Amino acid sequence: MSVLVVGSVAYDGIETPFGKVDRTLGGSATYISLASSYFADPINLVGVVGNDFQSNDLQLLKDKSIDLEGLQIDKSDKTFFWAGKYHFDLNQRDTLDTQLNVFEKFNPVIPKTYVDSKYVCLGNIAPSLQSKVLDQVNNPELVVCDTMNFWIEGAKDDLVETLKRVDVLIINDSEARELAENPNLIKAAEIIRDMGPDSLIIKKGEHGAMLFTDSSIFSAPAYPIVDIYDPTGAGDTFLGGFVGWLAYTNDLSDDNMRRAVIFGSVLASYCVEEFGTGRLKKLTSEEINERYLEFRKLSEIPEYI
Ligand code: AMP
Secondary structure: OOEEEEOOOEEEEEEEOOEEEEEEEEOHHHHHHHHHOOOOOOEEEEEEEOOOOOHHHHHHHHHOOEEOOOEEEOOOOOOEEEEEEEOOOOOOEEEEEEEOHHHHHOOOOOOHHHOOOOEEEEOOOOHHHHHHHHHHOOOOOEEEEEOOHHHHHHOHHHHHHHHOOOOEEEEEHHHHHHHHOOOOHHHHHHHHHHOOOOEEEEEOHHHOEEEEOOOOEEEEOOOOOOOOOOOOOHHHHHHHHHHHHHHHHOOOOHHHHHHHHHHHHHHHHHHOOOOOOOOHHHOOHHHHHHHHHHHHHHOOOOOOO
């Protein structure tokens, strides 16, 4: 099944306690597309890059069978640039620089060949643009959406409108509390699901993720990673793995949603092992399957005697 991915395509400057890169390929749509490319085909990418975008980065996306018809090249300015620095506690990140450049005028236009995409993945962009994307697609099977506190604080009305048309929302725990205006995650999940999404995934960083559906709550463990170098893009990678698996299997049952959460977690756990997209772009299916099994073992609960 086809996946439509909309979001930022960027160059990132990243500093962590383990090293520094001045400029590397990044952006929410990049991470989502790379992660979902391990399962689904085709991945239809909609985004914008500027006059400084490198041909080898275009080639990298093409090599992963990511369709670039929807990637606008705006020669009038540079590609979106973001820089961040992580502290000793890698959960803490400061944004050092955000240069919107071509992203400031981004108007997502969905090519005709993409309008029937069955799985739609709305990366972290303005909620009004996310709605604009949904206006252009025909009857998708599943709409999955990401957002962040910036939009919850600055564009809540637009976000509430978008959420009415979303099937799965994926956010982190602090965003869930803020969006629901409730400190209790279980109550917050109920409030958010009443806003529109049938299912909600709350990511809890190094503590795993929770999936709330009509029929159950599922708690996924976090993988105990020793080699963590750069958390950038882990959330987007989770999203890509989650949607990719659902699109590949075209099965939206509760059990399969749980599998998708674990595949999202698997991809994210690999993403952080190297800077930028370094690890993500060279994964193998064997590595993905191997870690899926490790995830299963992590949460095996013995029978009650
Ligand atoms: P994450 O670590 O999952 O929050 O995602 C990091 C990615 O988001 C980086 O590759 C950035 O290029 C991208 N990014 C940072 N700020 C923004 C923004 N305001 N809008 C869209 N993408 C952004």
